[in-house]
Each structure stands twice: as structure tokens, then as C-alpha cells.
Amino acid sequence: MGHRELLLDAARRLLEDKGYAHITARDLVAASGTNLASIGYHFGSKNGLLNAALGDVFEEWTDALAEVALADPHASPLQRAHLTWATVLLHLADKRALLLSFVEALAQAERDPALREQLAEVQDRTRTRVAEIVATSYGDADVHADDPRCTAVAGFILAVCDGLALQWLLDPQRSPRPEHLLAGLNDLVARSQN
Template sequence: MGHREDLLDGAKRALYEKGYARITARDIVAASGTNLASIGYHYGSTKALLTAAMLSAMDDWGQAFAVALAEEHDDPDEDPMLRFWRRVVGSIQKDRPLWLASVEALTQSEHDPELRAQLAGGVHQGRRGMAALVTGRPEEEIDEATVRTVGAAQMALLSGVVTQWLTDPTTAPTPEEIVTGVRALAGPATTGTGSEP
């Protein structure tokens, strides 16, 4: 691995360990085994390197989440909605630094147009992915109205659950409680029907 890749890897490690706001160039150098001059040479500035690290961390998060959702399940009779939320909560517990980085990326994007544009694209793709999970249809078959309704609602619910789990895991809702709450909000017509997540 060259200095450029070492710097990116070190910046990501520092991001997971310290958070964006507390990282210094010296932290990145220590984590990467490089030198201060390498940051300017390869990335132009520490901020540009941190933006690249945030984007790379978001890619890591997306891949880890996709893997968690795609895992084979042993019980074909398991409620699909419950299975979905068990996987989400399991991913939050297993990959907490990645989920925290995704939240931090959102707050930092207010001051970084490039990061914000990347996140906006990710949010739109995430809505499409959520809509595909809910409807059981391939992403390429999901129309924009479904993305903006079903996908957006599922994404909003996911964001809220993530916030609760990252803030206070001891009182965050269990997958079973989330499913019960969703069905109660949906009304008696869908309660206990085993509908898709």
C-alpha cells in the first residue's frame, strides 16, 4: 500500500476512534505511519483527506449493512419484518463505529458541499433500496413514487431507530418492539399479518 492509501486508512481509523471534530493531522500521521508532508502532497489538505475518509467510511457502512441484510436465514417461517429489524439492530451493535461515522458525516456535510452531494445521492439510493426490501421487488423496478413514499418512510424509521440505539442502547427498542409499534401505527388491518418490512 502506498502513502495515499495509508493516509486514507489511517484517517478512517482515527475517524472511528476519535470522531471527525477531534482528529488532528498528527493523529492521522500516527495512525498511518506516514508524515505530515504526505497529507498535503496526496490530498491537498487535512480537510480534503477527512472528506475522502468520510466518503470511504460511508461506502464501508453501506457494504456492511448490505451484507447484514443479505445474510441467509435459517427459518423460512420467520416474520420478514422481524427478520429485517433483527438484522438492522445486529448491524448497529456489530458495526457501531461505522454507524456513528454515518451520523457524523451528516453533520459535517453542512459545511462540505462535496460530502453533502455524496450523501444526498446515498440517501436517494437508500430510499430505493428500502422500497425494494419492503415491496420485494428488484430496485430497478421501483418507480419514483414508491421511492418517495414507501422508501422514504422506511428510511425515516431506520434513521430514528439508529439514533436511539447509538444514543442509549440500554433503552433502545428491540426488534420485536419496533415491529409491534409499526403494526400498531399501521392500524388493525395490518396488525399481525406478517406483512413485508
């Protein structure tokens, strides 16, 4: 395994153990068995490395959610969205430390333009991946992921996922339960069709 991979692996572990705001470059070097120069060479900065690790984690999570959303080829786009949100709620406990690290990174992004741009790129890649799922859900060969309707729906789906995650981080006991969310959304859809 090369220095780049060793650094990413160490960053992921440290993001879970220490949180974004408390990781030093020396922590990364010690955990990876590399050197300070490797961080700059491969990622430009400590924050660049941490953001790359966060991006990898969220891309993996997006891919896992995509598998869930696309598992039933007969599900409607709305059913796929509901299933995705319920799955997010089911797995938030597994992602708590990384979610907290992401919130810490967001808090610092306002004062660090490079960090902000890197996080925006992660968000854009995630939105694009979700837009691909939305386009697939339509079942129409003429609808593509770059269709503004697909990217808008993808943005909405991400906003709901992010909102559910923040509610859960603040108070897991009072955040929605997957079964309640699905029942409520199904009831809302049924009532809007009457």
C-alpha cells in the same frame, strides 16, 4: 499499499479511536506513515479524507444490510424493511464510535460547504443503493431504482435507520429492541389490514 489506502485505513482507525472532531492532520500522518502533502493530493483536505473514510464505512454497512434484506427471495418489500431495521438495531453497538464521528461531521457541515456537499454525496450514494434494493423487492422488471417511488421509499428507510441510530446513541437502554420493533410493526400492518 499506496498512500491513499494507508490514509483511508488510518482515518478509519482514528474515527473509531478519537472521533471526527478531534483528529488532526498530524494524527493522520503519524497513523498512516505518510506525509501532509499526501492528504491534500489524494483528498484535498483533512476533512475530505475523514469524509471519504466515513463514506466507505457506511457504504460497506449498506452493502451488508443489502445482503440481509435480499437473503430471502420470497420476502415482501415490507418484510425486507423490517428485517433491515432490526439488523440495524442489532449492530449499533458495533458501530457506535463511527456513528458518533458521523454526528460530529454533520454538526460541522452547516459551516463548511465542501464538507456538506461531500456528506450529501455519501447520503445520495446510500439512498441510490437502497433504492436498488427497493426496486428489486418489488419483483417487477419495469420498476427501476431511479423510479421516484423507489427513491422516496429509500429515503424513508434511511430516515428510520438514522432515527433509530440517534435514539440508540442517546440512550441505548430505552431505544427499541429488534424483537419489539418487529412485533410492533407486524401488529401495526395486521391492524391496518382489518
